[in-house]
Amino acid sequence: MALRVKWLVQDQGVNPEAITVITFTAEAALNMRHRLSDEEKTDVYMPRDQQPSQISTMHSLGLQIISNNYQSLGLDEKFKVLDSDSLKRLLFEDSAQLAGALRSQGIAANDIKVHGIRINKEHELYKITQYYNTILKACNFIDFDDLILLSSVLLISNAVLRAQYQGRAKHLLVDEYQDINQSQYEFIRLLADKDSSGLFAVGDDDQSIYSFRGGSPEFVRRFKEDYGEKAQILEIPLCRRCPSAVLNGALSVVTTFNPERLPKVAPTFSSTVKTPIQMLSSPSDEKEASFIAGKCSRVTPSHDVLILVPHLSFAKPIIVALRQKRVAYNCRTILAEEGFFSLDVLGHWLSNPADNLALRQTIQFLIETDNFGVPSKRVRKAEKIAEREKYLAELASLWEVVIKEKCSLYEAVKINAPKSTFIANILSALDALVTGYATPASEFIDVLRKTFLPWGKSSDMFQEISTWIDEIKGRGVAGQGTVRIMSMRLAKGLEADYVFVVGLEENVFPRQESTTTKLSEASRLFFVSMTRAKLELYLCHSRTRSASHTYLPNSYALQPSPFLSVLPKDVINKIYLPADSKVKEKK
The missing domain is CATH 3.40.50.300 (P-loop containing nucleotide triphosphate hydrolases)
Incomplete structure (x- = not known):
């Protein structure tokens, strides 16, 4: 370019x-x-x-383009862009109930918008999207996905x-x-x-x-x-990054699982590295992590390392092993939108009571506590789901007041409070927070404890503090060269001397429920992950892995990913770690 x-x-x-x-x-x-x-x-x-x-x-x-022509869209000069996925889902769910549908229909409408598909008047979800757009306009927001x-x-x-x-x-x-x-x-x-x-x-x-x-x-x-x-x-046939074994192996996977791919000319290579792909089989994710950390400690700081996982939960044992080896790492944590995040949203609203979207999130955080009698979002019984929908419908109806009266959401809560005990209880909590915000911190914290505290246990709070500190620091320990850990999807455009791809088990990657289309995309994601490597590539399969990572009942007997089976034998070197940890290599 x-x-x-x-x-x-x-x-x-x-x-x-x-x-x-x-x-x-x-x-x-x-x-x-x-x-x-x-x-x-x-x-x-x-x-x-x-x-x-x-x-x-x-x-x-x-x-x-929009900023220079905002008036043509009926926007105020100070319009904002909504880019929070969780808040968008929440507003779409509210919009669904305003349209007389279930909240789950709002999620479906949101998915269509995210995919860049226009919904016409004949579409069953059209009314939901209209309510959503009306809410945003009332709050002087536009959706990030609507910028185009x-x-x-x-x-x-x-x-x-x-x-x-x-x-x-x-x-x-x-x-x-x-x-x-x-x-x-x-x-x-x-x-x-x-x-x-x-x-x-x-x-x-x-x-x-x-x-x-x-x-x-x-x-x-x-x-x-x-x-x-x-x-x-x-076409540009010259590969400037990968050794021939890596690209040829990646091509074998993407060719097998993408029959409709465009034909490509045979690649040529500027790299003279002849190292085969290393295929690692470990007895457990802890043994796998120990192997990876050991390799990282030997090759850094003179080389950089990229560790790619299906989801960051797979990184936990690797982080522990890297810390034990005192290897510096950088891992962007997926921070849950709760805990300190909810306090931050509350702070935004308290400092600007006219921020309707911050208040809507704040109310959602409030009702997820045990103080308001709303069934948990994790309930599975039909009657409890229906009860939760009923409570949330009362919240959704507040937007009708905002739109009709052209008032803030806080004012809408005040208007509807006399008509509903549930809304009245929410107003009481909000008023207590507003009053407490003007008091010394020690008194305000006591108000938070009674109305809003998002942690069930002290240990949960301290664990979140540690997570945030690691995120701010951007690394685990100081010292050697940095190892980067991230999800596979975030690796596009990156490269490293040594690359480890973790989680390559059957029904884990690709997932068990993968359709033909999803299987094809998973193989392309695997192609992107593999081709980050400049010197050595390690493809890691663990025979047992924590079920909290795999979400599979048989995590004690995992088989290799089907993607591994199509790699040409002449481009791989197998490394088998038995339970006794003695490394066996099979060429």
Whole structure:
């Protein structure tokens, strides 16, 4: 992409203001800017006045268009963007009940929005989405997933605006094209105009891993069909990162489980490393963790290490083992939206009582305590589920007051309190919190203890404190070179000398309930994970693993992932750890 930008400006004489570069992440946009500005990278360096001003994510570009034209959408100048997944689900559930449906229907409507699919008036979930949009508008918010949709609406309805942005995108460069969804595809078509001659997209259907947000490999696979005879597909066969064994092994997996993938030319390699893929079989996740930590202690700090897991719960024994070996690590924890998070949300509302969304979350945290008689969200009996729905319907109805009276949610609670004991009890708790907020901290803490304290046990609170401290520090212990631990999906765009992929058991990865489509995507996720390795790749299967990680009843007798069975024998070296921990290698 950087080479393309330089070629367009310096060799083809293109005005940089006629170039728009769209990256998949904000980090990628920043890296692109840094590469173009780095004088030591002579192949891509450009003076700042020759660089395109528009290098951003698609959502950032959408936000720019909306911010400059907010009045056309009926928004206030100080509108905010809702990007909390949990809060979006909560509001969609409220919207479902306002529409006369069950809260579960709200989750279905949210899933459709996340996938970038427009819902028309005939759709059974249309009324839910209308209530959701009305709530957001009443609170002066727009949904993060609507940044693309609303900016497209503005471009379609305003010919002058459309011409302006199409003029700035005569050369439209799009990275990670394999991960776009339907609304993003339509946005690109709008920017590229009718002939699309300046469109330059980079993508690989083998690396399409964002179906949970509507991303699909179909867009890159049908590129020529979409853009006509003039469209060209240019392949880059040279692999600059992986040893041949790693890429050939990864290709064997993705080829087996993706029969519709685009054909590729045979790869060539700049790496001269001939090390085979190491396939590790361990008797338990503790033994596996010990092996990984031992290897990390030997190769750091002179090499970097990436440990990839299906879910961060798989990282717990590895973190323990790394600490025992005093190996520094960096692990971005998935922090639960409870505990200190709930206190932070409460603080936002207390400092700004007009923040309706913070109050809605605060009320939800309140009713999940034992103080209000609402059945737990974990109940399974039909009568308890119905009772919970009834309580939550009373909360959802507060939005009707907000919309009709154009008041804050706090005022709506006050208006409905005389009509409902449940709402009256919530108001009493909120009033106590508001009053306590103005008192010394010791008195306010006592109010919190009575109304809001989110921990059942002191040990839970201290465990969360430790988790937050580790997150803030960004590492386990100081000292040696850093080992990065993360979920597989977060590894895209990264690389490391040594890579460990953990959790490769049957029905764990891929999951037991995987459909053909999900199986195909899991194999692509495995491909992305494997191809992060520059020197050595370890594929780790444990014969027993904690059921709290696998969610399987037979975690004491796990078989290897089916992905491992299709690896060519000539690219792997098997390492078998018996229960006595003596390492046995089988070539």
